Amino acid sequence: MTSSRDRFDFMSLSINRRAVLAAAAGFAGIAAFQTGAFARLLQDVSKTGVDPSKWNIETINALAGTITVDTAAELHALVPDTASGKVSLWINGPVESTPQIAKDFYEEFGTIFKTWYPNLELDRQNVDYNDLLDKLRTASAGGAAPDVAKMPILWGVEFAARGDLQEIILEDYGLSKELFWEGALKSVTWEGKYYGIPTNNETMAFIWNKQLFADAGLDPENPPATWADVVAYSKAIKEKTGAFGYGMVAKVNAGNTPFRYMPMVWAYGSSALDEAETAPTMKTTMINNEGGVAALQNMYDMYVTDRSVPTSALTNTQVENQDLFISGQVAMMIAHPSEYVTMQNKLAAAEGDEKALAQTVVDNMSYGLIPEGPVRRSVVFGGSNAHIFTDKAHGGAINAEGAKAVVAALTSPEWALKNNWTDSNPANLRGFETEWMKQRLTDIRFLEVTTSMLPYGVPFPVVPESTEIMNIIIPEMIQNALTETMSVQEAADDAAARITELISQA
Amino acid sequence: MQLTAESPPNEPRRKRGLLANIAHHWADYVYILPAILVMVLVIGYPIVYTVWLSFHDTPIRTGDHIFNGVDNYREILSSPKFWKTTKNTFVWTIGSTGGAFILGFAAALVLHKQFIGRGVVRAILLIPYVISAVAAAYVWKWMLHSDYGLISGVLKDWGIIDQNLVLLDSKDRVLPTVIVVNIWKEFSFVMIMMIAGLQTVPEQLLRAARVDGAGVWQQFTHVTVPYLKNVILITTLLLFVANLNSFTLVYLMTGGGPANASQLWITDIYNIAFRSLGYGLASAYSVILFLVMLAAGWYYVRILTQGSKRGAS
Numbered sequence: 001m002t003s004s005r006d007r008f009d010f011m012s013l014s015i016n017r018r019a020v021l022a023a024a025a026g027f028a029g030i031a032a033f034q035t036g037a038f039a040r041l042l043q044d045v046s047k048t049g050v051d052p053s054k055w056n057i058e059t060i061n062a063l064a065g066t067i068t069v070d071t072a073a074e075l076h077a078l079v080p081d082t083a084s085g086k087v088s089l090w091i092n093g094p095v096e097s098t099p100q101i102a103k104d105f106y107e108e109f110g111t112i113f114k115t116w117y118p119n120l121e122l123d124r125q126n127v128d129y130n131d132l133l134d135k136l137r138t139a140s141a142g143g144a145a146p147d148v149a150k151m152p153i154l155w156g157v158e159f160a161a162r163g164d165l166q167e168i169i170l171e172d173y174g175l176s177k178e179l180f181w182e183g184a185l186k187s188v189t190w191e192g193k194y195y196g197i198p199t200n201n202e203t204m205a206f207i208w209n210k211q212l213f214a215d216a217g218l219d220p221e222n223p224p225a226t227w228a229d230v231v232a233y234s235k236a237i238k239e240k241t242g243a244f245g246y247g248m249v250a251k252v253n254a255g256n257t258p259f260r261y262m263p264m265v266w267a268y269g270s271s272a273l274d275e276a277e278t279a280p281t282m283k284t285t286m287i288n289n290e291g292g293v294a295a296l297q298n299m300y301d302m303y304v305t306d307r308s309v310p311t312s313a314l315t316n317t318q319v320e321n322q323d324l325f326i327s328g329q330v331a332m333m334i335a336h337p338s339e340y341v342t343m344q345n346k347l348a349a350a351e352g353d354e355k356a357l358a359q360t361v362v363d364n365m366s367y368g369l370i371p372e373g374p375v376r377r378s379v380v381f382g383g384s385n386a387h388i389f390t391d392k393a394h395g396g397a398i399n400a401e402g403a404k405a406v407v408a409a410l411t412s413p414e415w416a417l418k419n420n421w422t423d424s425n426p427a428n429l430r431g432f433e434t435e436w437m438k439q440r441l442t443d444i445r446f447l448e449v450t451t452s453m454l455p456y457g458v459p460f461p462v463v464p465e466s467t468e469i470m471n472i473i474i475p476e477m478i479q480n481a482l483t484e485t486m487s488v489q490e491a492a493d494d495a496a497a498r499i500t501e502l503i504s505q506a
Numbered sequence: 507m508q509l510t511a512e513s514p515p516n517e518p519r520r521k522r523g524l525l526a527n528i529a530h531h532w533a534d535y536v537y538i539l540p541a542i543l544v545m546v547l548v549i550g551y552p553i554v555y556t557v558w559l560s561f562h563d564t565p566i567r568t569g570d571h572i573f574n575g576v577d578n579y580r581e582i583l584s585s586p587k588f589w590k591t592t593k594n595t596f597v598w599t600i601g602s603t604g605g606a607f608i609l610g611f612a613a614a615l616v617l618h619k620q621f622i623g624r625g626v627v628r629a630i631l632l633i634p635y636v637i638s639a640v641a642a643a644y645v646w647k648w649m650l651h652s653d654y655g656l657i658s659g660v661l662k663d664w665g666i667i668d669q670n671l672v673l674l675d676s677k678d679r680v681l682p683t684v685i686v687v688n689i690w691k692e693f694s695f696v697m698i699m700m701i702a703g704l705q706t707v708p709e710q711l712l713r714a715a716r717v718d719g720a721g722v723w724q725q726f727t728h729v730t731v732p733y734l735k736n737v738i739l740i741t742t743l744l745l746f747v748a749n750l751n752s753f754t755l756v757y758l759m760t761g762g763g764p765a766n767a768s769q770l771w772i773t774d775i776y777n778i779a780f781r782s783l784g785y786g787l788a789s790a791y792s793v794i795l796f797l798v799m800l801a802a803g804w805y806y807v808r809i810l811t812q813g814s815k816r817g818a819s
Contacts, residue, residue, distance in 0.1 A: 134780055137780075137783075141569070158566060158567075158783070161566070161567040161568070162567070162568060162569040244653075251761060251763070252761050252762065252763045252764075253761045253762075253777065253781065254761070310652070310653045311652040311653055311670065311672050311675050312651055312652040312653045312674070312675050313675070314675045314763060314764040315647075315652075315674050315675055315759075315760060315761070315763065315764070320651070323654065324653060324654070327654070329653065329654070464566040464567050464783075465566060467781060467782075467783075468781055468782040468783070471781055472777060472781055472782065476763075476765070476766070479763055479764045479765040480765050482764070483677045483764050483765040483767070485677065485765045505565065506565070506566070506567055
């Protein structure tokens with residue numbers, strides 16, 4: 001919200017320098033964008049913001065390195081370097097197993113922020129992913145929330161619904177909606193207003209072991225084209241090699257489960273609510289329509305009928321899948337580009353016979369598009385958003401300038417990219433045009449494949465009930481079917497009834 | 507010269523009322539006042555607030571607290587999932603308590619006797635008790651893994667089985683499996699308590715029983731067990747309450763699955779509170795759990811007290 005001092009007053013010719021610079025930066029960004037490569041890409045705006053036919057591996061490579069950004073200048077145009085005080089930021093930062101380059105960028109961000117704003121003390125807390133949501137809920141309920149938090153894409157809506165987040169005007173940050181994926185902006189929208197800015201977005205891709213494909217008599221160079229093919233390939237691999245075909249994940253209370261199941265659900269024309277539809281209402285469920293039942297039947301066929309997926313799928317997360325993949329016991333899985341680095345790390349730690357086996361797996365590891373279904377190709381649109389809490393949630397006045405500076409830095413093309421170097425992409429589309437994107441495409445194998453899935457991204461329903469739907473109801477539906485506690489139709493109907501009741505209480 | 511007035515002989519002392527008693531011991535209460543204040547703050551306030559919250563609806567979207575009477579209790583008690591979870595909880599609690607008690611008592615009886623290496627054996631048997639529950643959960647989860655578990659691997663190598671054991675991923679076998687893990691984790695506690703108790707059983711009583719012709723089993727049932735009755739009651743009460751509240755092993759090993767086959771009250775409460783954000787519903791659930799524990803505790807204390815009175819008379 002701008003103050004009267006910031007308004008451009010034609011009558012009195014009273015011009016606020018800060019407002020002019022901010023507007024200039026914004027207009028410059030938009031102008032550069034509109035004349036740049038992305039403008040041409042967005043001429044045919046699809047549901048996800050970019051025409052998939054124009055967003056491909058070749059385009060991504062061609063865009064990289066076409067612009068130079070001066071982050072300090074862009075930030076100071078929004079918030080002057082005289083900003084002072086203390087500003088707190090909670091973030092899910094690097095852990096022990098994080099690649100070193102990500103740890104280095106994390107440290108560098110803290111250092112360089114100090115040079116941008118010498119009088120602003122950034123109190124940055126690195127909170128473990130599994131603790132962050134509960135800590136934020138507790139803190140905001142108790143009036144102890146930080147000024148700024150970077151939250152995974154699904155989390156912000158419940159805080160926005162409770163009035164714990166400040167509304168954000170993109171133009172105040174020199175940004176526009178054309179600079180973001182439509183799915184990303186949906187995730188920061190509540191009742192028609194933005195309550196955050198996307199920092200990074202990612203989608204996953206389909207990974208397979210070419211050696212196991214060859215051993216099973218399948219084309220090693222091409223992944224299954226459809227989900228029906230996944231079921232067939234999985235069965236063939238199990239029958240001919242003894243290894244499991246598809247690395248299914250079906251654990252309750254594990255985020256990995258919906259991230260790997262929902263792409264198939266959407267591909268069959270179903271949804272948890274109606275989030276994959278052109279104009280979602282988020283008020284009705286489609287989980288037990290014909291497509292939803294077909295998707296669940298695929299899971300049943302693989303787990304119960306063909307036994308072509310790990311028996312431990314009901315308690316596995318992707319972490320357990322990684323061990324099965326590197327040991328050549330699983331041929332296919334869905335994961336991030338960082339999975340390749342993870343496999344290399346596991347190879348480095350292996351010894352003896354296991355090392356040779358792991359080497360074979362890494363050498364034969366390949367990435368491709370997630371299979372499509374009868375209706376569409378889709379993938380979960382993931383990422384994170386930066387949010388500013390309200391004074392009430394913070395338990396006192398937010399450092400408005402400091403918070404704006406932090407959010408602007410997190411969403412800048414340079415740091416939206418660097419802060420998410422190994423496992424995501426800048427949400428600010430200008431990040432794809434920077435020189436650092438060029439370096440990433442060189443350094444990170446298969447990045448262009450996962451990035452090319454972005455236009456197919458569908459965000460989870462942007463409702464506060466999404467966590468319960470995706471982490472509890474959907475996985476329990478899968479488990480009810482796979483343990484034959486219920487039939488496939490009954491499990492889908494049960495999930496639909498639970499979702500309907502949950503939404504009706506909203 | 508007498509300095510104090512004494513009650514006339516043959517007249518019973520008058521009992522003080524409660525308030526008079528408190529006033530008489532006012533200095534004692536001052537000493538424990540800080541502890542009482544901490545307890546009121548850390549235990550009392552959350553209990554009162556939880557009971558209050560249990561009569562309210564807490565919509566996710568607004569975070570408001572809307573009074574809804576006993577609707578939360580009605581919803582829980584009419585849910586089929588609650589009764590399935592209740593059955594799991596009691597199987598888990600009674601199974602874990604009974605199993606840990608039998609195994610722990612047996613270990614204590616063995617270790618009560620002198621033999622070479624007794625100290626080493628006792629130290630080894632204490633390991634499950636000192637390992638953190640989180641570490642134990644992850645190690646056992648790895649050992650019992652349906653596809654690359656150590657136990658299946660070893661049994662297959664020895665030719666005992668030809669296919670991997672499916673335990674944690676089986677809705678029929680998951681609960682007995684986690685109970686076995688829990689018994690392994692807890693039996694050391696029983697062993698320590700029973701060893702301490704056995705050392706208080708007078709050797710003369712056992713000798714006298716032997717002189718009277720009592721066999722080993724009769725000595726155990728007629729001398730040892732009656733003498734250890736209070737220790738047994740306290741140990742089983744502590745185990746019962748601990749198992750009713752036990753969260754870590756089940757949550758980390760199975761998450762309550764597959765298909766809620768290992769879901770317990772406490773893990774269900776956690777999911778409702780922190781995954782579904784149903785704080786009112788979770789509070790009602792917690793109150794039900796609290797009342798069950800209160801009833802169990804009251805019953806045990808009553809048996810204990812009656813036993814003490816009988817012993818004193």
